[in-house]
Amino acid sequence: MSEPRRITSEDLALFAMQLLPAEEMAEVAAYVEQSEDARRELAEIQGDLAMYAHTVEMQSPSAQARERLMKQIGREKKAIPIDRPVEDVAARSTNDEFGHAPGSLYAIEEEPKRGFAGKVLPWVGWAVAAGLAVTAGDLYKERETLRSAVTEQSSRIDHLTADQAAARQVLDAMTDSSALRVTLNVKGAPPAVPQGRATYVASKGTLIFTATNLEPLQPSKTYELWLIPAGAGQNPIPAGTFRPDARGNAHVIMPPLPKGVEAKAFGVTVEDEGGAATPTLPIILVGAAAGE
Amino acid sequence: MYRETGLVNSPPPSGQDDAVLLGLVQRGDEYAMAALFDRYSKVVYSVALRVLRDPSAAEDVLQEIFMQIWRNPDGFVATRGSLGGWLAVVSRNRSIDALRRKRPMESVDDMALASNYNLANEAERNSLMEKARGVINLLPIEQRKTLEMAFFDGLTHSEIAEMTGDPLGTVKTRIRSALTSLRKAFPA
Numbered sequence: 148m149s150e151p152r153r154i155t156s157e158d159l160a161l162f163a164m165q166l167l168p169a170e171e172m173a174e175v176a177a178y179v180e181q182s183e184d185a186r187r188e189l190a191e192i193q194g195d196l197a198m199y200a201h202t203v204e205m206q207s208p209s210a211q212a213r214e215r216l217m218k219q220i221g222r223e224k225k226a227i228p229i230d231r232p233v234e235d236v237a238a239r240s241t242n243d244e245f246g247h248a249p250g251s252l253y254a255i256e257e258e259p260k261r262g263f264a265g266k267v268l269p270w271v272g273w274a275v276a277a278g279l280a281v282t283a284g285d286l287y288k289e290r291e292t293l294r295s296a297v298t299e300q301s302s303r304i305d306h307l308t309a310d311q312a313a314a315r316q317v318l319d320a321m322t323d324s325s326a327l328r329v330t331l332n333v334k335g336a337p338p339a340v341p342q343g344r345a346t347y348v349a350s351k352g353t354l355i356f357t358a359t360n361l362e363p364l365q366p367s368k369t370y371e372l373w374l375i376p377a378g379a380g381q382n383p384i385p386a387g388t389f390r391p392d393a394r395g396n397a398h399v400i401m402p403p404l405p406k407g408v409e410a411k412a413f414g415v416t417v418e419d420e421g422g423a424a425t426p427t428l429p430i431i432l433v434g435a436a437a438g439e
Numbered sequence: 440m441y442r443e444t445g446l447v448n449s450p451p452p453s454g455q456d457d458a459v460l461l462g463l464v465q466r467g468d469e470y471a472m473a474a475l476f477d478r479y480s481k482v483v484y485s486v487a488l489r490v491l492r493d494p495s496a497a498e499d500v501l502q503e504i505f506m507q508i509w510r511n512p513d514g515f516v517a518t519r520g521s522l523g524g525w526l527a528v529v530s531r532n533r534s535i536d537a538l539r540r541k542r543p544m545e546s547v548d549d550m551a552l553a554s555n556y557n558l559a560n561e562a563e564r565n566s567l568m569e570k571a572r573g574v575i576n577l578l579p580i581e582q583r584k585t586l587e588m589a590f591f592d593g594l595t596h597s598e599i600a601e602m603t604g605d606p607l608g609t610v611k612t613r614i615r616s617a618l619t620s621l622r623k624a625f626p627a
Contacts, residue, residue, distance in 0.1 A: 157611040160618055165532060166595045193552040195618040197524030198625060199590060200486050200531055201564070202572045208484040212498045213476060219502070220472055220509045350492060382604050405592065405602060406492065424604075 154178045156188055163192045222292060321357070322400060324392050330359050341395070343432045345413045347374070352406040354386055356399040356413070358432070361391035364417065371418045372399050373426050377409040377436075384408065388422040410436050457522040464512040472509055478561075479523055480505070483530040489591050490534035500533050523558025535593035567625075574624040578617055585610055586617040 154175055161167050162175040179185045320326055330339055343358040356372055364370065369390055373383040387402035415432040416423075457478075463471035483504055487497035504526065507514065515525055558564045575583060585603070588594045594602070596610045603610070 157615045160615050161589075161596060161611065164589055164593075165535065166589060166593070168595075190552055191622065192618060193528055194524060195622050196531070196590065197521070197527050197552055198567070198571050198621055199575070199586065199618070200527035201482060201558075201568045202575050203482075203485045203489045203591075205481050205568070206485045206488055208480050208498055208501055209494075212484070212501055213473075213480065215498075216476055216502055216505050217469065217473060219506060220469055223506075223509065224467060384602065405588070405594070407592075
C-alpha cells in the first residue's frame, strides 16, 4: 500500500494557482479541508498572489465596459427591502413645521385621524392600475432590450461564422497535399534547393511554416522545426515535426508554443521518429529573424 | 456618515469602506456597485488583459466578475481578507479558465486571503504596487520568469520544466521562493 503523498507549501502554491492535475487538486483540497495549518498557509499564499497580481502594468478598461456593467445591473435590479432603519428615515428628512423631529411620536399623533377602510380603499384601485401600468412598461422595456440583444448577438455570430469559414478555407488550402504549389524564381535560376518559410507572431505564439523541395527521409527519421529564442542562454524550443510529401512539400501550422517568446531564428534538423527535446546537428535549414 | 446607516441608491462618498459598499450592493444599490467598479475595475481588467492579451476577452472577464458581486455580494465576506486582493486573484483565475476554456473552479475562488493592507485606499494601493514591483524586479531572473509563466501564463510546473529544461523540483522551489520573497517584503 502506498503512503499518502506529503503536501508541501510548494504544492499549496500550485494548488492556489490551479496548476495541479485534477486528481492532485482534489487531494490537496481534501488536505486543506482537514488541516487548519494548511488553510492558514494557503491564505498567506493567496495574499502573496494578490500582491503579485498588483505588479501588473495598470490599464483602464474602456468607458463602454462601465456602461455595459451598469446597464446589465439595471436589467437585474434587486428588490430593496422596505424595513429601512429608523435612523435612515431620520437622516433623510428635516424637522416638520412645528419643529418636531421626524418619526417622533408627537409628529405621528398630529396626522388627521381616518378609519382604515376610509384611508385605504380609495387608493386600492389606483394602486392596482398603477402597478399594472408599471409592470407592463417594464415588461415592454425588457422585451425590447432582449430583442436588441438577440439581434446584436445574431449579427456577431454571422460575422464570426463567416470569419471562421474564411480561416478554415485558408488552412485547408495550406494543408491540402493535392494543392498545386509553385515557387517562382527569376528565369534561368539554378535548380530549386530545399527552402522553408516561417511566419511567426511572438505575442500570440502563432507560427506557420511551409517548406519546399525537401529531400525524402528514411522511415525512422523526421524533420523537426526549432524556434531559437532571442537572448543569450535560452534553449531552442521544439516547434513540431513533419515529413515532406512526394513532391518535397511540408508544413507546420500553429504548433503549441508559449506566447511572448521573441525569436532570433528558426531552424530545421533531422531527428529520430517522434522528435527530440534538443536539436541534433547538422541544421538542415536555418533562417534568422529580420534585424538579427 | 449617513451612508453607514444604509441609505440606498444615492452616490456614496469616495473612500467608503468596502464592507459598507458590499452591504449596500446587497440591498440593490447601483451607486455602491459603480463605486466598487471605479475602485477595482482597473486592477481586475489589467490582470485579465495580461493573461488573455485580448482587450475584448479581458472586458468579458471584468463584466463577469462584477456581475458575480452584484448577484451574490455575500460570496465575498470581509473575513476572507481584502476585496481588492481577492478580485485580483479571481481575475487571474477566471482569465486562466477562459484561456483553457474550462469552467471556473469555485473551490479555489472560495479560499480565504490573508492581507493586512487597505487596497480600497488608492494612495495605499499605488504605494503597494510600486513596492511589489520593486521586490519582483530584484528577484533572480529565473525565479521572476518562472513565477510569471505560472501565474500569468497559467503554465503548469511540468510545462515550465519542459520549456526551460529545469527539473520539476527546481521549478516548484522557484515559484515558492519568489512568493516567499514577496511575503517577506510585506511583513504582517
